[in-house]
Amino acid sequence: MDLKEFYKEAGIEFETVVGRFGGAEALVRRFLGKFKNDGSFAVLEEGIEKMDLEMIERGSHSLKGVASNLGLANLQKYAEAVLAHVRTGGDVQKAKELFQPVKEEYDKVISRLENL
Numbered sequence: 782m783d784l785k786e787f788y789k790e791a792g793i794e795f796e797t798v799v800g801r802f803g804g805a806e807a808l809v810r811r812f813l814g815k816f817k818n819d820g821s822f823a824v825l826e827e828g829i830e831k832m833d834l835e836m837i838e839r840g841s842h843s844l845k846g847v848a849s850n851l852g853l854a855n856l857q858k859y860a861e862a863v864l865a866h867v868r869t870g871g872d873v874q875k876a877k878e879l880f881q882p883v884k885e886e887y888d889k890v891i892s893r894l895e896n897l
Contacts, residue, residue, distance in 0.1 A: 782896045784810055788852065790893055798852030810897075812851060817894055819847055822887050825863070829880050832873045837880075838864060844883070853890055859883040 784806055788795040802808040825840025827833075841864040848857035859882040866879055 782893070784813075784897065787813075787893055787897050791853065791855065791890070793852050793854055801850070801852065809851075813894060813897065816847065816851060817891060819843075821847055822883075825860070825880070825883065829873075829877055834867055834873060834876070837873070837876050838867045841867065841883075844887075853886075856883065856886045856890055859886055 782790075785795045788798060799806055799809055802812070821840055821843035823840075824836055825844055828836025828838075828840050841860045845857050845860040845864055848854075848860060859879070863876055863879045863883060866876055
């Protein structure tokens with residue numbers, strides 16, 4: 782799978798993402814490669830497991846930003862839902878429910894990255 786196919790599978794317009802990186806496909810590829818090692822998802826997941834709202838907020842905020850920069854719109858949207866819930870005084874149980882689509886989308890992205 783090439784980079785264009787990666788984004789097409791995700792339902793994202795490749796040219797928009799590359800434009801964010803000044804037209805440098807190699808830079809997009811490099812940052813996508815680093816995404817697998819980004820700790821944002823791990824922080825969010827650990828916060829969910831520990832029922833720690835501060836960790837949930839920190840992890841979801843970071844993951845939302847990274848996903849946004851890389852044009853991973855679905856992952857951004859799901860992380861943003863968790864973040865909004867926590868920031869408006871939401872409880873951990875609902876955050877856990879909102880985390881499930883984040884995890885599913887994250888797993889999809891990682892799977893697609895392995896085929897890149």
